[in-house]
Amino acid sequence: MNDRPDYEFCASHDLYGHTACPGCGEKILFRHVLDVLGPETIVVAPAGCGAVTDGVFPHSLSPVPYLHVPFGATPSAAAGVRAGLEKSGRSHVTVLAWAGDGATFDIGMGALSAIAERNENVLYVCYDNEAYMNTGMQRSSATPTGSWTTTTPASRLKEEPKKDIDAIMAAHRIPYLATASPAFLDDLKAKVKRAREIKGLRFLHLYSPCPPGWKSDPSDSIAIARMAVESNVFPLYELYDGRRLRITYRSASVPVAEYLKLQGRFRFISDEDAEKMQSEVEKNYAELMSRHEKSEISKI
Amino acid sequence: MSKFVAFKTLAEMPELPVSEARMSWNKTGSWRSSTPAHRGKLPPCNFNCPAGEDIRGYLDLMKRGKVAEAFNLLTEKNPLPAVCGRVCYHPCQTDCNRQSFDTELQIRSVERLIGDWGISKAYRPELPPVGPHKVAVIGAGPAGLAAAHYLRQRRVSVTLFDENEKPGGILEYGIPSYRLDKDTLKAELDRVLDGVEFKPQKRLGRDMELRDLAGYDAIFLATGAHKSxxxxxxxxxxxxxxxxxxxxxxxxxxxxxxxxxxxxxxxxxxxxxxxxxxxxxxxxxxxxxxxxxxxxxxxxxxxxxxxxxxxxxxxxxxxxxxxxxxxxxxxxxxxxxxxxxxxxxxxxxxxxxxxxxxxxxxxxxxxxxxxxDPDISFAGGLVYNADWTLDLSGVEDNLRDKLFIGGDILPQPRTVPHAVASGRMAAEQIDAFLKGVPFEPAARVTEVAGAEDVNFAYFSRLNAARRAHLRDELKSSSDISAAADEANRCLSCGVCFECDNCYNFCPDLAVVRTPGGYRANLDYCKGCGICAKECPSGTLGMQGGRAV
CATH class of the missing domain: 3.50.50.60 (FAD/NAD(P)-binding domain)
Structure with missing residues (x-):
C-alpha cells in the first residue's frame, strides 16, 4: 500500500554481509543516506565503526568508492577529494565525509573547523554513538554525563557534559546543519536531500544507537532512537547559515528517565545526575523553541 | 553474489590497498540466535465476530478508499451489512485494542455505512448462472436468508419459503422500525434475494409438509425461535x-x-x-x-x-x-x-x-x-432431546439425509450474526453435499493479538474532544468518507499492512519486499529483532533458534 520506489540504490546493489553488530544504528543510517545520494558519491571515512564494518581487505560493502583515511584527516581528505573532482570536471559528485563522534568531536575537530571556515563543498556526516565503540567503548567528548564506558566505569562515571558540536558548527555559519535520527527516516531522508542540493559545508549530526556500547537490547535500537527524540535528549531540527533554525519534529516531551531506562550504560547514573539531565534537556529545548519561533523559516 | 578473494602470494596483492570484491560472500545469517517469524494471530474483531467477517480486511480496504472491494469482502461472510450495522450487538468492538489507547473503533457504524453505500449505489455483484441443483429453504429469517443467498451464489437454484407475507423473519416482524427502518431492510433484502425464488405465506405444517419438498435436492430448515x-x-x-x-x-x-x-x-x-x-x-x-x-x-x-x-x-x-x-x-x-x-x-x-x-x-x-423457544412440532417427526439437540429419527428416510438445520432452532446464541453464520455454514455444507465432497470447515486461528502485540508509537491518539463525540457522530453519519476516516484508526492487529518498517529498519538489508508482504533473507539476517519490535501491528515476532 506504500508508494514504494521501484528502485532503491542500496537494495539494488547488494549491501549485504557487513560485519556490524546486530541492531547497529550506523548501518541503518548508511543505507538510507546512500539511497538518497545515489551512485554519484564518494565516501571519505576515518577509523571508526563505519570503516571497520565496511569489510575486510580486499572487500568492501560500499557500492560507491569508500576512501579510508587517517583518524584526524577526514575533513582535509574530503576537501582534497572535492578539489580533485572539481579539477577533473566532476563537480556533480557528492563528497560524503562519514565519520563517527570520535573523529568529529575529538580527533578531527581542528581540520573540521578549518573546512567549515573555508566552507568547502563537502557533506560531512557525523554518526554519533557517543563513545569510541569499535575500539572498546572508551569515552569521547560526545559521551553524555552519567554514562558508563570502559574508561568511565561505574565507580567513576563520566562527569562532563556532552560537547555541543552543533553549536560549534553553527558558530562557523555553515550553510546547512541538521540533526536526524534513524527512528524518523522520512525526516532524515528529507534532510539529506536538502543537504545534497546546497553548496558549501553541510553538517549532519545523526544519532546512531549502539547495542554493545550502550548495553541495550539490539532490538531496542529504534525504540531508543525514538525515545531520544521524544524526550528531547536529541531534538530534530535544521539550521540554515548558522542562524535560521527550524524544529522539524514536535516531540511528546516524555521524561528523560524513559530514555535512560532502556540502556544499560545509564544503569549507574545517580538520581541527582538524572534530574540534572532532565533540567538541562528542558533548558536546551526551550532555547531551541524560542529560536525556532523567532526564525522566519519556522513556518515552512 | 560476490566471491571471497584470498591472496596466496605477495605478488597477487595490489600495490595499493584497493577492494576487489564486495562483502556479500559473508553470510552473516550464521550469527543469528533468533529469527523473525509471523505470529499468526487474529485481530480481536475478526476473532469475536459471530458472522466470521474479515473486519480488519475491509477496514484496510476502506482505508485505501476501495469501498466496492470492502463491500464485497464484507458480504462474502455476511450478506446483511446494513442490517447488522444497525442491530448487531457488535462484539467486534468489545476487545478492540484501541480501547486502552483512546477508544474502540466504531466498527458497527463502519459496517452500516458500507451497507448503506451498497444500497445507495444499488450495488449488485454479478450472479453466476444456475446449476442443476435445487434447494428448499424454509424460513426467511437471517439464517434462511444467508443460506439462500450463498447457495444461489454457488449456482444452486433456491426456493425460499416463509409463513409471512414478507421475507426477513425477525428482522421484519420482530425488530422495531426505530432500530431498523423498513426501507433499509427492504433494499438490503432485495439484493440478498437476487435470483432467489421467494414463496410467501407457506407455513410448514399448515400450507405444506416436509414430504412435499421431497423433489428438492436438499432442504434447509431455519424456522427460528418465536414461541414465547x-x-x-x-x-x-x-x-x-x-x-x-x-x-x-x-x-x-x-x-x-x-x-x-x-x-x-x-x-x-x-x-x-x-x-x-x-x-x-x-x-x-x-x-x-x-x-x-x-x-x-x-x-x-x-x-x-x-x-x-x-x-x-x-x-x-x-x-x-x-x-x-x-x-x-x-x-x-x-x-x-x-x-x-x-x-x-x-x-x-x-x-x-x-x-x-x-x-x-x-x-x-x-x-x-x-x-x-423454538417450535418444531409442525415439521413432522422432529423432536428435541433434553439438551436441545435435535432427534431426526422420526423423519422419513428419504428426507433425513438431505435435511439441514440452522438458525435459532439450534442451541446457539440467538443473535442476527449467529444466525447469519449458521445460514452461511449450511450453504457451504449443502454445497459440499450436493457435489458429493466431504465438508471441511476452515480451521480457526485461536490466538488473538492483544494490545501488548501492538507498537502504539506508530499510531496517534484521538484528542479527548473527538473521543467524546466519536460514537454519536458516526452513528448518525451518512457519509461514506466518515467510515474511511474511522477505518484509518484501525491498528490492523496481528496482520501486516505493508508499512515497510521491517524493511526500512533492518541494518542488514535482510528484509525483502515480496508482492503483498515481506520475507526475511536468512542468509544475512543477524536476528537483531528490530523488525519485530518496530512492527506496528504485531504481525512479526521473534522465534528462538536459527531457523534456515
Whole structure:
C-alpha cells in the first residue's frame, strides 16, 4: 500500500554481509543516506565503526568508492577529494565525509573547523554513538554525563557534559546543519536531500544507537532512537547559515528517565545526575523553541 | 553474489590497498540466535465476530478508499451489512485494542455505512448462472436468508419459503422500525434475494409438509425461535396479556395500536423486553419493566439497556408477578418481591421470593417477554432431546439425509450474526453435499493479538474532544468518507499492512519486499529483532533458534 520506489540504490546493489553488530544504528543510517545520494558519491571515512564494518581487505560493502583515511584527516581528505573532482570536471559528485563522534568531536575537530571556515563543498556526516565503540567503548567528548564506558566505569562515571558540536558548527555559519535520527527516516531522508542540493559545508549530526556500547537490547535500537527524540535528549531540527533554525519534529516531551531506562550504560547514573539531565534537556529545548519561533523559516 | 578473494602470494596483492570484491560472500545469517517469524494471530474483531467477517480486511480496504472491494469482502461472510450495522450487538468492538489507547473503533457504524453505500449505489455483484441443483429453504429469517443467498451464489437454484407475507423473519416482524427502518431492510433484502425464488405465506405444517419438498435436492430448515415462553402465572391467558413478540409482530405488520395513557407492564429482562418496552413507550404507553433479578443479571445487551434507560420507562427490579386478574377493563397484577440467592448453573444469582412482601399493581396491558423457544412440532417427526439437540429419527428416510438445520432452532446464541453464520455454514455444507465432497470447515486461528502485540508509537491518539463525540457522530453519519476516516484508526492487529518498517529498519538489508508482504533473507539476517519490535501491528515476532 506504500508508494514504494521501484528502485532503491542500496537494495539494488547488494549491501549485504557487513560485519556490524546486530541492531547497529550506523548501518541503518548508511543505507538510507546512500539511497538518497545515489551512485554519484564518494565516501571519505576515518577509523571508526563505519570503516571497520565496511569489510575486510580486499572487500568492501560500499557500492560507491569508500576512501579510508587517517583518524584526524577526514575533513582535509574530503576537501582534497572535492578539489580533485572539481579539477577533473566532476563537480556533480557528492563528497560524503562519514565519520563517527570520535573523529568529529575529538580527533578531527581542528581540520573540521578549518573546512567549515573555508566552507568547502563537502557533506560531512557525523554518526554519533557517543563513545569510541569499535575500539572498546572508551569515552569521547560526545559521551553524555552519567554514562558508563570502559574508561568511565561505574565507580567513576563520566562527569562532563556532552560537547555541543552543533553549536560549534553553527558558530562557523555553515550553510546547512541538521540533526536526524534513524527512528524518523522520512525526516532524515528529507534532510539529506536538502543537504545534497546546497553548496558549501553541510553538517549532519545523526544519532546512531549502539547495542554493545550502550548495553541495550539490539532490538531496542529504534525504540531508543525514538525515545531520544521524544524526550528531547536529541531534538530534530535544521539550521540554515548558522542562524535560521527550524524544529522539524514536535516531540511528546516524555521524561528523560524513559530514555535512560532502556540502556544499560545509564544503569549507574545517580538520581541527582538524572534530574540534572532532565533540567538541562528542558533548558536546551526551550532555547531551541524560542529560536525556532523567532526564525522566519519556522513556518515552512 | 560476490566471491571471497584470498591472496596466496605477495605478488597477487595490489600495490595499493584497493577492494576487489564486495562483502556479500559473508553470510552473516550464521550469527543469528533468533529469527523473525509471523505470529499468526487474529485481530480481536475478526476473532469475536459471530458472522466470521474479515473486519480488519475491509477496514484496510476502506482505508485505501476501495469501498466496492470492502463491500464485497464484507458480504462474502455476511450478506446483511446494513442490517447488522444497525442491530448487531457488535462484539467486534468489545476487545478492540484501541480501547486502552483512546477508544474502540466504531466498527458497527463502519459496517452500516458500507451497507448503506451498497444500497445507495444499488450495488449488485454479478450472479453466476444456475446449476442443476435445487434447494428448499424454509424460513426467511437471517439464517434462511444467508443460506439462500450463498447457495444461489454457488449456482444452486433456491426456493425460499416463509409463513409471512414478507421475507426477513425477525428482522421484519420482530425488530422495531426505530432500530431498523423498513426501507433499509427492504433494499438490503432485495439484493440478498437476487435470483432467489421467494414463496410467501407457506407455513410448514399448515400450507405444506416436509414430504412435499421431497423433489428438492436438499432442504434447509431455519424456522427460528418465536414461541414465547410461558410465565407460568395464574391468569396469564386473561385478555390484555400478550406475548412481547406477538405485540412486536402486530406493530411491524402495520397494525394501528394505541396505548395512549395506558399503564403497560413488560415482564422480562432480555432484548425482546427492551424492544417491547421502547415500542410501547413510543405508542404512548406508561411503561414499567418488571424483572425478577437486578440490572447486572439482565440478559439484554448493555447498549439496549442503556438506550432503554434513556427513555421515560420505569424499571422495577427484583419483582416477579405470580397472579393476573381481570378487574373489568383493567388488570390486577400481583407480584412477589425477590432477592438474589445462590448462583445458578449459568452463574447468575438466582432470585428468591421475599415472603410477606407481595404487592399489587393495576395496569391496562401486560406483555410477557421472558424468552422464546423454538417450535418444531409442525415439521413432522422432529423432536428435541433434553439438551436441545435435535432427534431426526422420526423423519422419513428419504428426507433425513438431505435435511439441514440452522438458525435459532439450534442451541446457539440467538443473535442476527449467529444466525447469519449458521445460514452461511449450511450453504457451504449443502454445497459440499450436493457435489458429493466431504465438508471441511476452515480451521480457526485461536490466538488473538492483544494490545501488548501492538507498537502504539506508530499510531496517534484521538484528542479527548473527538473521543467524546466519536460514537454519536458516526452513528448518525451518512457519509461514506466518515467510515474511511474511522477505518484509518484501525491498528490492523496481528496482520501486516505493508508499512515497510521491517524493511526500512533492518541494518542488514535482510528484509525483502515480496508482492503483498515481506520475507526475511536468512542468509544475512543477524536476528537483531528490530523488525519485530518496530512492527506496528504485531504481525512479526521473534522465534528462538536459527531457523534456515
Amino acid at each position: 415462553k410461558k410465565m407460568f402465572v395464574s391468569g396469564e391467558d386473561t385478555k390484555g396479556v400478550e406475548s412481547g413478540l406477538g405485540f412486536l409482530k402486530r406493530i411491524n405488520s402495520g397494525e394501528n395500536i394505541d396505548l395512549n395513557g395506558k399503564q403497560v407492564a413488560v415482564v422480562g429482562g432480555g432484548n425482546t423486553a427492551c424492544d417491547v418496552a421502547r415500542s410501547a413507550c413510543r405508542l404512548g404507553g406508561q411503561v414499567t419493566v418488571l424483572y425478577r433479578r437486578t440490572e447486572n443479571e439482565m440478559p439484554a445487551f448493555a447498549e439496549e439497556i442503556e438506550e432503554m434507560k434513556a427513555e421515560p420507562i420505569d424499571l422495577e427490579f427484583l419483582v416477579a408477578p405470580f397472579k393476573i386478574e381481570s378487574t373489568g377493563n383493567r388488570l390486577k397484577l400481583s407480584c412477589h418481591r425477590m432477592e438474589l440467592g445462590e448462583p445458578d448453573e449459568d452463574g447468575r444469582r438466582r432470585p428468591v421470593v421475599v415472603e410477606g412482601n407481595d404487592f399489587d399493581m393495576t395496569v391496562d396491558q401486560v406483555f410477557a417477554a421472558i424468552g422464546e
